[in-house]
Amino acid sequence: MDDSDSRCDYWNPSECTGTPFCPPRCPRFVDGEETPLLVRRYEEQEFDAVVRMYEDLDPTNRTMGLPPASRERLEQWLTNFTEDGWNLVAVDDDRVVGHVGVVPATAEDPQFVIFVHDDYQNRGVGSELIRHLIASAADRGHDALQLDVAKENRRAISVYRNVDFEVTERKGMGLSMELSLDAAIAEAVQRPPAER
Numbered sequence: 001m002d003d004s005d006s007r008c009d010y011w012n013p014s015e016c017t018g019t020p021f022c023p024p025r026c027p028r029f030v031d032g033e034e035t036p037l038l039v040r041r042y043e044e045q046e047f048d049a050v051v052r053m054y055e056d057l058d059p060t061n062r063t064m065g066l067p068p069a070s071r072e073r074l075e076q077w078l079t080n081f082t083e084d085g086w087n088l089v090a091v092d093d094d095r096v097v098g099h100v101g102v103v104p105a106t107a108e109d110p111q112f113v114i115f116v117h118d119d120y121q122n123r124g125v126g127s128e129l130i131r132h133l134i135a136s137a138a139d140r141g142h143d144a145l146q147l148d149v150a151k152e153n154r155r156a157i158s159v160y161r162n163v164d165f166e167v168t169e170r171k172g173m174g175l176s177m178e179l180s181l182d183a184a185i186a187e188a189v190q191r192p193p194a195e196r
Contacts, residue, residue, distance in 0.1 A: 017194045024135035024190050032123040035092060039132045042087035042099070049096040050078060050089065058118050063150045064174060066113060085110065086140070088132050090125050098125050100133045102145075109144035109178070110137070114156075127159050131189040134163060134179065138186040145179045163189075 029037045042050070054067045054074055068074045081087055081101030090098030098116040112133060116126045137145050147165070149156050151173055160177050164185045169176040179185070 017192045022192070024139035025132050026193050027132075029090075029125075029128045031120065031125055031128075035123070037090050037092050037097070037125065037128075039088060039090045039098075039128055041136075042082070042089050044082070046089060046096060047078065047082065049094075050087075050099050051075060053096045053099060053117050054078075054115065056117060057115065061115075061118060061121075063153055063156075064148065067115060081113075086136070088129060088136065090116070090120070090129055092120070098129050100129050102133070102137065105140075108142060109146055110142060111146045111148070113147070126156070127162070130159060130163055134181070134186055135189045138181045138190065142181055144181055147177050148174050149177060150174055 023040070025039075027038050027040045029039055031037055051071070051074060055071065057067065059069070062069070066077075068077050078101070081103055085101055085103035085105045087102065088100045089096050096117075097120040098114070100112055100114045102110045102112045104110055114126060114129055114133070116129070133145065145165075146168075147160070149160065151157075151170075157175065157177075160179075163179065164183050165177040165179045167175050168178045
């Protein structure tokens with residue numbers, strides 16, 4: 001691809017060597033069912049689409065009281081992320097299928113939440129969102145990322161451990177985990193696809 005081009009034409013970017021215009025991580029991703037997705041920064045006009053994704057979640061996929069069940073509380077919760085933090089979305093065409101929210105944006109070690117639409121779970125979307133989260137946080141100059149996760153959410157804990165998050169505290173029904181962005185993973189997730 002010509003370096004002057006600002007976009008990539010690859011849907012399967014495995015041979016892509018990157019361009020000067022690439023974000024911290026290649027936004028193109030093919031999930032476990034061969035569906036091409038984009039992971040990118042949230043845009044303000046997507047607020048309702050993100051709300052719809054959360055409203056579609058099976059109530060059994062809510063964890064630690066999140067996301068809030070009522071639309072009013074859900075919108076307030078998301079507004080906190082859009083006004084005080086930064087966000088990434090995974091999209092399939094124009095449909096938001098995953099969301100990562102990070103707050104506060106100014107913290108050295110912000111906290112985050114991540115959710116994937118039920119129809120897209122177990123397809124690698126959450127893992128790819130986490131890699132984008134790490135790449136973007138390192139690019140923004142954060143020192144670490146923190147999260148709280150329910151102890152029974154073994155799938156999520158496995159995803160976090162696979163990218164070097166460590167348990168920092170056990171409390172009641174939850175775990176606190178942290179990833180130092182000095183870790184090798186922070187550099188690895190920013191490499192062009194052909195170098196991974």
